[in-house]
Amino acid sequence: MAANSLASSAQLASSASQLDGVPHHLETSLVFAGSALAQAAGVLLRLPQEIIAQAIVIFARVWVGSEGASLKEHSAKHVSAACLYLAAKLSAHSRLPRAVLNVYAFLDALPPTSLFDDAAALDDPGPKAYYLTEGDYHARRSLMMKLEAIVLRILGFNTHVALPYTLCINYLQAVEAFAQPQGSAVAKRAFAHLNSSLMNPQRLYLTHQPHSLATAAIYLAAREVGLKLPGDEWWEVFDTDREELGFLVVAMISMGGFVEQEKRRWEKSRPPLTVDQLDRELERLGAMDDGE
Amino acid sequence: MAHGPSSSPASAGLNRKFHGCSSIKDYDVMDKLGEGTFGEVYKAKSRKTGATVALKKILMHNEKDGFPITALREIKLLKMLSHVNVLKLEEMAVERNKAAPGEGRKRAVLYMVTPYMDHDLSGLLDNHEVRMTVPQIKCYMLQLLEGLRYLHDSSILHRDMKAANLLINNRGILQIADFGLARHYDEPVPRKGKGGGEAHRDYTSLVVTRWYRPPELLLQLRRYTTAIDMWGAGCVFGEMFKRKPILTGNSDLNQIQIIFDLVGAPTEESMPGWRDLPGCDGVREFAPRRGSLAHVFNDQGREAVSLLYDLLRLDWRKRINAIDALEHPYFKTPPFPARPEDLPRFHDSHELDRRRGNKAAPPPAPAGGTVGMGPNGEWTGAGPPQSSGIWMNGPDRSGRGFQDRGPPGMSRVPGAGPSYDRGPPLPPGHRRAPWGGDGHRHGHGGPPPPESVRHPLPHAPHPPYGGGYGGDRDRGGRVTMGAKDTYVPRYSDGGRGREDRRSRERSLDRRSRSRDRQDWRGHPFQDDRAGGRRGSIQSDRSGNGRNGSHDERSERGGRSQEERDFYRDRRDHRYVDRDRRHTRSRSPDRERDYNSRRDRERELYRR
Numbered sequence: 001m002a003a004n005s006l007a008s009s010a011q012l013a014s015s016a017s018q019l020d021g022v023p024h025h026l027e028t029s030l031v032f033a034g035s036a037l038a039q040a041a042g043v044l045l046r047l048p049q050e051i052i053a054q055a056i057v058i059f060a061r062v063w064v065g066s067e068g069a070s071l072k073e074h075s076a077k078h079v080s081a082a083c084l085y086l087a088a089k090l091s092a093h094s095r096l097p098r099a100v101l102n103v104y105a106f107l108d109a110l111p112p113t114s115l116f117d118d119a120a121a122l123d124d125p126g127p128k129a130y131y132l133t134e135g136d137y138h139a140r141r142s143l144m145m146k147l148e149a150i151v152l153r154i155l156g157f158n159t160h161v162a163l164p165y166t167l168c169i170n171y172l173q174a175v176e177a178f179a180q181p182q183g184s185a186v187a188k189r190a191f192a193h194l195n196s197s198l199m200n201p202q203r204l205y206l207t208h209q210p211h212s213l214a215t216a217a218i219y220l221a222a223r224e225v226g227l228k229l230p231g232d233e234w235w236e237v238f239d240t241d242r243e244e245l246g247f248l249v250v251a252m253i254s255m256g257g258f259v260e261q262e263k264r265r266w267e268k269s270r271p272p273l274t275v276d277q278l279d280r281e282l283e284r285l286g287a288m289d290d291g292e
Numbered sequence: 293m294a295h296g297p298s299s300s301p302a303s304a305g306l307n308r309k310f311h312g313c314s315s316i317k318d319y320d321v322m323d324k325l326g327e328g329t330f331g332e333v334y335k336a337k338s339r340k341t342g343a344t345v346a347l348k349k350i351l352m353h354n355e356k357d358g359f360p361i362t363a364l365r366e367i368k369l370l371k372m373l374s375h376v377n378v379l380k381l382e383e384m385a386v387e388r389n390k391a392a393p394g395e396g397r398k399r400a401v402l403y404m405v406t407p408y409m410d411h412d413l414s415g416l417l418d419n420h421e422v423r424m425t426v427p428q429i430k431c432y433m434l435q436l437l438e439g440l441r442y443l444h445d446s447s448i449l450h451r452d453m454k455a456a457n458l459l460i461n462n463r464g465i466l467q468i469a470d471f472g473l474a475r476h477y478d479e480p481v482p483r484k485g486k487g488g489g490e491a492h493r494d495y496t497s498l499v500v501t502r503w504y505r506p507p508e509l510l511l512q513l514r515r516y517t518t519a520i521d522m523w524g525a526g527c528v529f530g531e532m533f534k535r536k537p538i539l540t541g542n543s544d545l546n547q548i549q550i551i552f553d554l555v556g557a558p559t560e561e562s563m564p565g566w567r568d569l570p571g572c573d574g575v576r577e578f579a580p581r582r583g584s585l586a587h588v589f590n591d592q593g594r595e596a597v598s599l600l601y602d603l604l605r606l607d608w609r610k611r612i613n614a615i616d617a618l619e620h621p622y623f624k625t626p627p628f629p630a631r632p633e634d635l636p637r638f639h640d641s642h643e644l645d646r647r648r649g650n651k652a653a654p655p656p657a658p659a660g661g662t663v664g665m666g667p668n669g670e671w672t673g674a675g676p677p678q679s680s681g682i683w684m685n686g687p688d689r690s691g692r693g694f695q696d697r698g699p700p701g702m703s704r705v706p707g708a709g710p711s712y713d714r715g716p717p718l719p720p721g722h723r724r725a726p727w728g729g730d731g732h733r734h735g736h737g738g739p740p741p742p743e744s745v746r747h748p749l750p751h752a753p754h755p756p757y758g759g760g761y762g763g764d765r766d767r768g769g770r771v772t773m774g775a776k777d778t779y780v781p782r783y784s785d786g787g788r789g790r791e792d793r794r795s796r797e798r799s800l801d802r803r804s805r806s807r808d809r810q811d812w813r814g815h816p817f818q819d820d821r822a823g824g825r826r827g828s829i830q831s832d833r834s835g836n837g838r839n840g841s842h843d844e845r846s847e848r849g850g851r852s853q854e855e856r857d858f859y860r861d862r863r864d865h866r867y868v869d870r871d872r873r874h875t876r877s878r879s880p881d882r883e884r885d886y887n888s889r890r891d892r893e894r895e896l897y898r899r
Binding site: 085086090097144152153157159160 | 356372
């Protein structure tokens with residue numbers, strides 16, 4: 001199955017978190033941070049990118065719509081762990097709950113900037129900083145299992161996620177990109193765009209089918225690398241019209257600015273990825289509003 | 293993010309809490325249909341639609357790994373399938389139980405909801421009141437082949453084809469059920485006139501219930517194809533004439549011998565390459581003989597015998613595929629196939645009903661079967677459960693006991709059956725007798741069943757990727773205990789079926805068949821790509837094209853327009869009305885739960 005279930009406009013128009021009083025910008029920030037966490041943890045768990053990508057898409061789906069999960073109710077960090085665990089379990093690369101929880105504890109011990117850097121390349125904070133006691137482990141594991149069940153219920157047990165990576169290569173072959181010297185550079189660049197689009201605040205994977213994502217990534221990558229693509233309107237061949245292509249390319253380009261902005265925002269403090277932290281952050285924001 | 297106009301499919305999103313996942317309270321549970329070691333099946337009525345359904349309980353065996361992976365896989369497969377001859381997974385239902393005293397937090401029990409089917413084929417064949425006419429057999433056979441054609445075309449190997457997994461309702465519809473052993477097929481799908489084709493990768497050979505297991509599997513071919521399901525279809529076909537399974541081997545070796553008795557011993561011509569296969573239990577020589585098939589099925593006519601030959605062909609590359617079988621002259625010569633709606637209706641009777649009415653039924657449990665078992669058939673923990681010759685085949689996955697085929701409709705209710713039987717085994721204390729669902733059924737020893745009673749069915753091997761985490765365990769876990777084919781599952785988590793699961797994920801993604809899809813909340817899924825454009829608004833638009841199911845859902849969901857307006861109001865005010873900011877607005881019960889839940893979670897984080 002090469003297609004995905006997409007979010008309906010009603011689901012995109014509101015979310016449980018917003019109904020619970022979490023401002024939209026904060027929600028965007030937290031979903032981004034939770035996705036980045038899953039990506040970092042997935043790399044540390046040596047999971048293939050396709051599984052990490054599936055986990056991030058599932059994670060993004062969970063928060064969408066008034067019937068989705070609310071950040072005020074479920075901690076983004078723990079839901080992120082549950083999604084990664086679930087995606088791995090469904091694949092041929094399942095990971096033990098302990099491995100997943102250890103990696104999340106490790107990421108917790110890293111400085112806040114770790115979300116935006118390669119977590120593996122940072123200084124090791126030392127085992128004491130991320131040691132999980134047996135009690136902690138059991139508590140977190142049962143929380144993870146509970147969240148797994150909640151995620152499944154929110155998704156209506158539909159765990160299928162179609163990804164654009166294979167299509168992307170197929171399309172590049174179809175336009176004979178690899179016959180040109182820049183071919184593999186374009187492929188790498190296109191994959192990079194597909195990867196970062198996973199965390200795009202416009203939720204591209206929830207609103208667009210893989211074939212369109214692949215087409216847009218190729219278009220953008222070819223522009224950047226300077227690869228010549230066949231004559232006009234080649235994207236039509238891949239079932240993507242100009243309007244959608246334009247929208248996706250703009251969204252993909254905007255990703256860099258978005259990450260910079262997030263980086264500045266969470267330079268000093270950690271994004272409030274648990275319900276507790278979020279409550280405090282909301283109080284702080286409320287106090288700032290009152291002060292004005 | 294687009295704030296598209298809220299048209300009908302959009303508002304459907306607000307109607308129910310979780311689409312594709314409802315509460316058990318939406319169902320009136322009526323009867324218990326079947327019961328086994330690994331699951332219970334209930335007949336129930338939907339309060340919303342009035343439809344009769346079957347609820348299959350998913351037992352959480354191993355809480356520490358979360359939701360059972362076998363169940364997740366079956367659900368994932370079923371969600372992608374939509375065909376009139378494949379049992380449909382309607383939704384999942386959740387039952388929330390109060391915590392039992394001393395048990396800590398409460399547990400949710402999950403049910404798979406499938407349409408209620410009145411019979412299974414094996415039960416129907418057992419029912420002496422049911423006469424099978426040739427048009428009826430042709431009708432069932434056509435439906436079976438249609439279902440298989442669809443599955444194979446969707447790159448799914450069923451891997452547990454047998455009469456008991458074919459469900460039939462009183463409208464004459466046959467559906468293939470039980471995808472607990474099914475997996476994605478990584479090879480090119482069968483094409484017209486090309487037989488089963490060839491596979492290029494290894495799969496686990498420990499699949500398919502023995503009596504329906506094709507010769508190439510018995511000879512341990514790992515690169516098998518969709519042809520394995522076709523063999524099973526052939527066995528079912530013959531079974532409909534004989535009203536009992538046609539190849540009832542009591543061990544793998546015996547099984548292959550009687551196969552060769554029926555269709556002839558393999559030669560380089562009839563089964564090219566068979567000498568290169570590992571062989572069956574180390575035996576690689578078989579006395580040359582001619583098959584007796586034409587003689588055995590002499591009464592059924594030339595065309596039937598011809599189709600049987602095609603389905604039971606030793607050479608898996610040449611065995612007829614479903615596409616071609618549907619075109620077989622058998623279906624085009626009189627008497628013509630009946631239409632499903634013209635078939636007679638039969639009384640559905642379930643195993644439990646029969647037991648209630650007739651408690652004195654002879655309990656043909658195997659001799660010596662109770663060794664190590666408690667009075668109710670549970671394992672007392674005094675050593676491993678005993679094997680008892682041909683009657684059992686290791687711990688019974690299905691718990692359906694010595695007699696796997698029951699009275700009509702028994703336990704093989706929709707979605708019933710051994711799908712989740714493959715979950716990790718219960719701890720010893722909870723084990724039931726391998727041949728008995730529960731004690732009073734056939735827990736006590738007794739003579740073997742009389743001739744008239746159907747044979748016990750050997751069981752499909754444990755799944756390659758199942759809860760027992762076999763796969764690599766295949767041979768290791770196999771211990772000979774009297775009977776040749778006794779499996780003792782290993783209870784460790786080690787050695788998952790890696791090779792079998794590899795690329796399952798990836799390959800599922802590759803499939804690009806169009807069929808009814810749903811979004812992950814259960815909305816009909818937009819299929820046409822043209823509709824999938826222009827950002828988020830269009831999901832709305834293309835949803836309109838599929839109004840039918842949306843409307844149905846919104847009617848069922850039943851939240852009034854006022855309510856919906858209320859919610860919309862809430863959203864509009866969310867930044868304006870500070871005081872109400874923290875108000876729970878989606879449903880009243882959420883508010884109640886909220887504080888306690890938050891406290892609980894907070895506690896967890898602090899630790």
